[in-house]
Amino acid sequence: MTVVELAECFGPVEAELTALEAALGKELRSNSPALQNLVQHISAYAGKRLRPALVFLSARVVGRAPTAEHMKLAAIVELIHTATLVHDDILDDASVRRRVKTVNAMYGNQVPVLLGDFIYAHAFAMSVELPTPEASRVLARVTKICCRGEIEQIFERFDFSMGEDAYLRVIEAKTAELYSASAELGAIYSDATPEQVAALSRFGRSIGIAFQVIDDCLDLIGDEAVVGKSLGTDLEGGKLTLPLIRLSQLLDEKERGELEKLVTEDGVEDRRTKLSERFDLGSALDYSFGRADDFIREATTELDVFEPSPAREALKSVAEFVLIRKR
Amino acid sequence: MTVVELAECFGPVEAELTALEAALGKELRSNSPALQNLVQHISAYAGKRLRPALVFLSARVVGRAPTAEHMKLAAIVELIHTATLVHDDILDDASVRRRVKTVNAMYGNQVPVLLGDFIYAHAFAMSVELPTPEASRVLARVTKICCRGEIEQIFERFDFSMGEDAYLRVIEAKTAELYSASAELGAIYSDATPEQVAALSRFGRSIGIAFQVIDDCLDLIGDEAVVGKSLGTDLEGGKLTLPLIRLSQLLDEKERGELEKLVTEDGVEDRRTKLSERFDLGSALDYSFGRADDFIREATTELDVFEPSPAREALKSVAEFVLIRKR
Numbered sequence: 001m002t003v004v005e006l007a008e009c010f011g012p013v014e015a016e017l018t019a020l021e022a023a024l025g026k027e028l029r030s031n032s033p034a035l036q037n038l039v040q041h042i043s044a045y046a047g048k049r050l051r052p053a054l055v056f057l058s059a060r061v062v063g064r065a066p067t068a069e070h071m072k073l074a075a076i077v078e079l080i081h082t083a084t085l086v087h088d089d090i091l092d093d094a095s096v097r098r099r100v101k102t103v104n105a106m107y108g109n110q111v112p113v114l115l116g117d118f119i120y121a122h123a124f125a126m127s128v129e130l131p132t133p134e135a136s137r138v139l140a141r142v143t144k145i146c147c148r149g150e151i152e153q154i155f156e157r158f159d160f161s162m163g164e165d166a167y168l169r170v171i172e173a174k175t176a177e178l179y180s181a182s183a184e185l186g187a188i189y190s191d192a193t194p195e196q197v198a199a200l201s202r203f204g205r206s207i208g209i210a211f212q213v214i215d216d217c218l219d220l221i222g223d224e225a226v227v228g229k230s231l232g233t234d235l236e237g238g239k240l241t242l243p244l245i246r247l248s249q250l251l252d253e254k255e256r257g258e259l260e261k262l263v264t265e266d267g268v269e270d271r272r273t274k275l276s277e278r279f280d281l282g283s284a285l286d287y288s289f290g291r292a293d294d295f296i297r298e299a300t301t302e303l304d305v306f307e308p309s310p311a312r313e314a315l316k317s318v319a320e321f322v323l324i325r326k327r
Numbered sequence: 328m329t330v331v332e333l334a335e336c337f338g339p340v341e342a343e344l345t346a347l348e349a350a351l352g353k354e355l356r357s358n359s360p361a362l363q364n365l366v367q368h369i370s371a372y373a374g375k376r377l378r379p380a381l382v383f384l385s386a387r388v389v390g391r392a393p394t395a396e397h398m399k400l401a402a403i404v405e406l407i408h409t410a411t412l413v414h415d416d417i418l419d420d421a422s423v424r425r426r427v428k429t430v431n432a433m434y435g436n437q438v439p440v441l442l443g444d445f446i447y448a449h450a451f452a453m454s455v456e457l458p459t460p461e462a463s464r465v466l467a468r469v470t471k472i473c474c475r476g477e478i479e480q481i482f483e484r485f486d487f488s489m490g491e492d493a494y495l496r497v498i499e500a501k502t503a504e505l506y507s508a509s510a511e512l513g514a515i516y517s518d519a520t521p522e523q524v525a526a527l528s529r530f531g532r533s534i535g536i537a538f539q540v541i542d543d544c545l546d547l548i549g550d551e552a553v554v555g556k557s558l559g560t561d562l563e564g565g566k567l568t569l570p571l572i573r574l575s576q577l578l579d580e581k582e583r584g585e586l587e588k589l590v591t592e593d594g595v596e597d598r599r600t601k602l603s604e605r606f607d608l609g610s611a612l613d614y615s616f617g618r619a620d621d622f623i624r625e626a627t628t629e630l631d632v633f634e635p636s637p638a639r640e641a642l643k644s645v646a647e648f649v650l651i652r653k654r
């Protein structure tokens with residue numbers, strides 16, 4: 001399934017996603033030329049709009065037409081995601097994002113620190129304009145959890161004793177919480193029942209985890225030209241992701257020593273190629289894709305509480321898309 | 328006047344400021360050891376608590392006793408300030424803050440990016456718990472303005488055509504807005520009249536501008552051991568602050584060329600010493616301190632709308648303190 005096909009599975013909320021593009025274009029417009037240029041540049045970071053789609057589809061799946069509040073929520077979760085990308089590129093020392101230069105690659109670290117802060121603050125400012133404080137509360141909490149997850153991941157770098165559970169906790173915090181919040185808020189602002197809200201929250205969390213597992217696999221084996229962003233940054237930064245954790249478990253002691261050396265030693269050039277050449281990553285990747293698959297199955301099961309509808313089918317397709325990204 | 332003497336002029340809100348320390352200690356407590364260590368470390372950044380004092384004194388000066396809401400507001404503005412410091416130290420590549428190592432000096436740039444984001448998000452989360460959205464609205468707006476000011480300052484680096492007005496606009500945005508918001512919110516949450524709110528907002532803005540002017544002078548001529556933070560970072564980063572702008576105006580063409588060369592040339596060692604040795608900074612500094620003095624006078628005049636009270640005297644003393652920092 002390509003991105004075009006993903007857009008097709010967004011069918012039930014296509015009009016809303018189109019309107020969102022215009023809304024996002026307006027939101028960050030600035031009369032400061034310096035800021036306007038930056039905002040213009042990062043509009044190229046626009047991705048698949050998965051989180052806004054979750055907001056809109058959650059409204060649809062509980063039988064509501066998305067409202068102006070959903071539009072605002074969709075813009076807010078996308079802006080928070082964008083702020084995270086801008087800051088993540090500093091963390092990862094990444095030079096390419098969606099086939100354009102990252103802000104840090106263009107201007108060093110100062111500008112993206114401030115630009116990310118600005119976008120976060122704008123998203124919070126938007127959430128305060130909603131009639132109830134629910135969204136502000138959820139989004140501030142999610143941002144805190146996300147930062148905590150990233151901080152913990154940094155302090156766990158190079159720690160080969162980290163197991164799968166610790167890894168899953170980190171990616172749940174740093175990635176899945178915002179997916180979960182997107183689906184949850186879409187439901188909350190549609191007067192969904194507590195059961196529906198909880199099911200959509202779990203749906204979002206599970207696909208978020210699956211998404212990050214796949215992302216972490218792509219960081220090791222993906223093609224930058226296809227994925228469109230700097231890869232190998234986890235490995236360079238010593239982040240032990242699921243495929244590496246699994247690989248380490250599958251190796252004998254001597255090989256494990258070599259793996260640890262490859263990951264931890266200073267000044268190793270092109271670790272990614274060396275990793276693939278020296279080790280048989282196949283089983284570790286199969287295992288990781290299998291775990292992603294498990295989470296997608298869990299996500300899909302959550303949708304059973306809803307009546308069959310185009311929106312429910314679309315949510316299923318979104319879940320499947322997360323898996324198919326691996327190709 | 329020393330910091331101890333400043334604490335004395337906080338007399339009317341001493342009890343509140345003491346309670347604030349306990350509140351701040353609790354706020355960021357985390358069950359994540361990595362995060363808890365960081366929070367513990369940056370508790371050493373604690374400064375003079377000027378912004379919380381403005382929140383409390385604004386309540387007192389309009390005749391109210393500070394409430395639990397003021398306590399929350401005071402903690403929020405201090406946390407936003409703290410987040411700004413953590414991110415500023417990345418921008419300035421600073422190694423020392425309040426006589427302890429900066430987070431970037433200890434861990435590189437990744438951790439302080441996330442730690443600052445976490446603290447901002449926590450401050451927003453706290454503001455959402457207030458009964459009215461006024462504080463969230465003001466604080467999100469102030470954070471946006473502050474980031475925009477800092478971004479503009481970065482893009483105006485090394486631009487010797489920048490005049491005093493452009494400089495004042497930048498420091499108003501990056502520093503004075505939060506002072507202004509602190510005083511303003513203290514008044515708003517005390518049911519002050521619109522005139523009182525506006526007067527306190529202008530008071531905060533003026534002392535914020537004066538504070539930053541003095542700070543920028545200290546960056547050029549202060550003693551790191553006395554000021555307690557990395558100095559000369561503006562000069563290293565090519566930030567043209569008021570004393571430099573004024574100096575440039577006072578020089579003849581040949582000297583101005585030398586100044587521009589000293590500021591802009593790559594790889595110059597110890598620019599600060601060279602600047603002092605080569606140029607007579609005296610008049611430029613006198614002028615800058617004089618401008619700070621002007622803003623303090625303006626600030627003090629704003630207090631005329633209030634009845635005489637210990638709180639009004641305290642606000643005057645706070646304004647005077649900002650000036651006396653220069654020594």
